[in-house]
Amino acid sequence: MTPEARHWLDLIQGLALPHSVRVMNVCGGHERAISLAGLRTVLPPEIALIPGPGCPVCICPEEDIYRAMRLALDEHVLLVAFGDMLRVPVNLPRTEPRSLDAARAAGADVLPIASPMDALVLARQHPEREVVFFAAGFETTMAPVAAMVAQGLPDNLSLLLSGRLTWPAVAMLLESENPCFDALIAPGHVATIMGPEEWQFVPHRHALPAAVAGFTPESLLAAIYSTLRQTLEKRSFLDNCYGEVAQPGGNTTAQRILKDVFDVVDANWRGIGVIPCSGFNLRETHVAHDARHRFPDQPNASRRRMGQMPAGCACAQVVMGKISPNQCPLYGRGCTPKNPVGPCMVSDEGACRIWWASGVRDREATPV
Structure with missing residues (x-):
């Protein structure tokens, strides 16, 4: 542990917490950093760190994955997606392909990619093929996707978009009858794009402590300490513990491109349901590159299992x-x-x- 991390941990351990405090970290990257650093093993037992809804693969609607599979199997497109998406199972009998990986094993052309530019390169390399980019992700992923669209796509490249905004899911949790956390660690990468101010609603509207954090133990511990101090002092504000990267106002160029390319729409989150104003959809000016428009018959509406998880899965x-x-x-x-x-x-x-x-x-x- 670095001296700086030790400093923040000492401050946390010196707090007189009269009761347990549930601190939600929204971002999957935060959860990975917390677990890899073993922070739960060194923090006082009164502090519960709760993983939140910051995994785009986890909340990608089941029907979108199914649609991607059917496009690859029935329309014989070259389907590309970020690697994690290939292994997500959908609700089908075991006798049928149940993931994009299984569809590939059944003969579909499905390729994993690491960045949106990979989809562009493949479309240019295969002008004779219809290429569909199954694009799932939050603001930090959707910003480069939007930039790619704004620069112009080849005629044979379309997007099956499953992009989401992060903050509406947190707002939905806070507006529920029994919110499951007492303080929030806001995602640093999203704040870098959209601006830390996007999370002001947590203290202002719900009177809960909040802090933006980066992805090092030092930044996470500083953010945890800030929310605990706010809790003890009974005051709530948004603290930016990632100020070297997440600047006030965020990345205005990325925000402009997102607004120019996408509409914000109500969107389904797997296992959660439809959250108002939480999804990205291609604007009418780019509809020619919308896979849902280009292949309107996929899938059969009667097959959809809106938002369901597999049986027994929590x-x-x-x-x-x-x-x-x-x-x-x-x-x-x-x-x-x-x-x-x-x-x-x-x-x-x-x-x-x-x-x-x-x-x-x-x-x-x-x-x-």
């Missing part, structure tokens, strides 16, 4: 912070990274996958 409760990953009935019992049942065990930003990778093997009873 990923939705994990994403919403209602239970910890090892309280899911399937955690480590039929659901592991090698054989995932739910999306939270697939992605590197999924809480179940992160906990398993960090060595958590014991299961806890699910709260009633």
